[in-house]
Amino acid sequence: MSGGKMTPHPFLVKKPSISRFTMGSIVIPVILGLLLCSFSGCRRSVDKSSMVNKIKHIAKLATVEFKLRKIIFAEKKKKFFFFGLGKATYVSWVEPLIKAGVDISKITPNDVSIDEENKLITIQLPPIEIIDYNFNEESIKVDYSLTKDKVLNRFNLNDMEIINRNADKDIRTYLNFLGIREEAEKSTRSFFTSFFNSLGYNADISFKSTSQPLLFFDMDREETEDGGAQ
Amino acid sequence: MKKIAFNIAVILVAILLLIIIVPKIFNFLFPPKISMVGTTITIANIQEISQLYITQYYGEVINSLTEENCKENILEIFTLYDQIKSYLDSLGPINYDKNSLKAFKEKFVAEDQKFKDKWNTLIDATLNKNNETRLLKYIYENDKEQFEAAYYDAVISEVRDNSKIKSKDEIAYLARGKVSVSIDLSAAKTDNLTVNSEGTLTVKTPLIIDCIINPQFIYGKTAKGHVVNYPGFVVIDNTKKSTREEVVENVKRVKLGCKLKMIDQALSKVNDEKDPPLAKSCREAEKKLLSFFKLFKTYKYQEGDTEKEVEIKNVKLEITGLTSGSPSLQKWLPEIKKKIW
Numbered sequence: 001m002s003g004g005k006m007t008p009h010p011f012l013v014k015k016p017s018i019s020r021f022t023m024g025s026i027v028i029p030v031i032l033g034l035l036l037c038s039f040s041g042c043r044r045s046v047d048k049s050s051m052v053n054k055i056k057h058i059a060k061l062a063t064v065e066f067k068l069r070k071i072i073f074a075e076k077k078k079k080f081f082f083f084g085l086g087k088a089t090y091v092s093w094v095e096p097l098i099k100a101g102v103d104i105s106k107i108t109p110n111d112v113s114i115d116e117e118n119k120l121i122t123i124q125l126p127p128i129e130i131i132d133y134n135f136n137e138e139s140i141k142v143d144y145s146l147t148k149d150k151v152l153n154r155f156n157l158n159d160m161e162i163i164n165r166n167a168d169k170d171i172r173t174y175l176n177f178l179g180i181r182e183e184a185e186k187s188t189r190s191f192f193t194s195f196f197n198s199l200g201y202n203a204d205i206s207f208k209s210t211s212q213p214l215l216f217f218d219m220d221r222e223e224t225e226d227g228g229a230q
Numbered sequence: 231m232k233k234i235a236f237n238i239a240v241i242l243v244a245i246l247l248l249i250i251i252v253p254k255i256f257n258f259l260f261p262p263k264i265s266m267v268g269t270t271i272t273i274a275n276i277q278e279i280s281q282l283y284i285t286q287y288y289g290e291v292i293n294s295l296t297e298e299n300c301k302e303n304i305l306e307i308f309t310l311y312d313q314i315k316s317y318l319d320s321l322g323p324i325n326y327d328k329n330s331l332k333a334f335k336e337k338f339v340a341e342d343q344k345f346k347d348k349w350n351t352l353i354d355a356t357l358n359k360n361n362e363t364r365l366l367k368y369i370y371e372n373d374k375e376q377f378e379a380a381y382y383d384a385v386i387s388e389v390r391d392n393s394k395i396k397s398k399d400e401i402a403y404l405a406r407g408k409v410s411v412s413i414d415l416s417a418a419k420t421d422n423l424t425v426n427s428e429g430t431l432t433v434k435t436p437l438i439i440d441c442i443i444n445p446q447f448i449y450g451k452t453a454k455g456h457v458v459n460y461p462g463f464v465v466i467d468n469t470k471k472s473t474r475e476e477v478v479e480n481v482k483r484v485k486l487g488c489k490l491k492m493i494d495q496a497l498s499k500v501n502d503e504k505d506p507p508l509a510k511s512c513r514e515a516e517k518k519l520l521s522f523f524k525l526f527k528t529y530k531y532q533e534g535d536t537e538k539e540v541e542i543k544n545v546k547l548e549i550t551g552l553t554s555g556s557p558s559l560q561k562w563l564p565e566i567k568k569k570i571w
Contacts, residue, residue: 052288052289052290052406053288053289053290053495053499054287054288055285055286055287055496055499055500056285056286056287056288057284057285057511057514057515057518058283058284058285058286059282059283059284059515059518059519059522060282060283061280061281061282061283061415062279062280062281062282062283062412063278063279063280064276064277064278064279065276065277065279066273066275066276067273067274067275067276067277068271068272068273068274069271069272069273069274070269070270070271070272071269072266072269073266073267073269074264074265074266074267075264075265075267076262076263076264076265077262077263077265078260078262078263079260080260081260095274097555099279099281101281104282104518104522105518105521105522107522107525109525112525112526114526121526131283132283132410132440132442133442133444134442134444135442135444135445135446137443137444137445137482137485138482138485138486138556138557138558142474142478144474144475147474149474152256153262155474156468156470157401157465157468157477157481158465158468159262159264160481161445161461161463161464161465162264163264163266164445164463165445165446165461166266167266167445168444168445168446168449169446169449170266170271171271172446172449174271178271178273179273183276187278190278191278191280196526199526199529199530200530201526
């Protein structure tokens, strides 16, 4: 026995546990942090009521309109315990309208230079943005021959709204990949070139670069008539 | 024992039937799964435009099929105004009670089958029977314009307050969207843009009014990274008695009604006691256009045969009319025009 290590009885082994002090040092700051966040507006949500009923005066020039086309195809599956109740299908077409252009109120005197000698206006325009996005629900055409309900599995109004919302999200996601920026730059150039020509000048038009996507709700910057940010 | 088993079986069958018949319970217990089949987005058409957006309004409204039906019937009453007014004038001053209504009906409604049909349809669809006298009183006491405004407001507010007046197949929506006012700057390429020797640049352009309500009112990230996700249309009420085709048509009507209401809301918001609606919007646009044109210092103008240059000191918008980007709103432009001018 001497020199040998004594193996303690399993019941006598003190299990490694988090001390009260350690617990306190983790939990209390977390709770305090959460409380602070909730009071200091740390929450990642925005109050909708601050967005509606607001008038905003703007000066955005739309130079191109895109008519898109998308097939909306949805399936609804339902189970009754372990039995499938068939698959209901909904098929429709929609033609969203997108208008793109530039915000002319963002053009400053520093962006414009006039060479009277050579009759040349050099202008750097703000980046292209989506000025109007219209899902265009009026254009929806339901294909009744392919839209089918099942006995206990039917598409109701709420379902149709969910489907439209999903299609809407889908379109917004893919807007950046449709070449809208390039087309809009072309048409904006064409508008300003003919405008400057009417003033008797040639034009050298470029656009400021941006890393921002085409469509996002710029709530943090938009000023309303009431003076507050939307 | 057999009796207990039988009772349990009956209860179970009843519960099952209840679950199947009441869709809400059924959907709660066996939630459906909606999945979208991925489809592509194609560009159907690209068109060059020159539209300057000058005012935007974000709004929220509620509209129902009952209100739409009622509105349609009221518009029918407006078309009958002249006929009813002439009938009432021929009756002379009367008390608007049950007896006078009876006299009116005996003399006019009973005799003219066409008028009778219209009258009965309107009364059945729009109001409860007790309000027929009120309708006659409104017509007798007001001119056409006053009658349209007063009667419309009275009936619509009654529809909202009275749960008995309801369409068989109700559909009600809460809608959030955007009303925008823009001007057509393609005028800048034509003779519609003129400059005088005092440096006043006049732009002749129609106003373009539009209302957009998307399935997603706001969806995406803001510049500060907030994720915002609010639906544009929220179904408040939906009784399922119609076929899918009828529902789709009725939904379109209710949604168009939402747009018109939102335009009304926007116009009343921009309204000023001194100014006509949108006058302030035009003034703001003039200011912004002035600061834009000032960037280019001078502008050429024709005086007789000579071409002169002048510095732009003032921009004036001359509104030549009203138009809309939405084909469905075109029909309602005269109504919107009345509210603006």
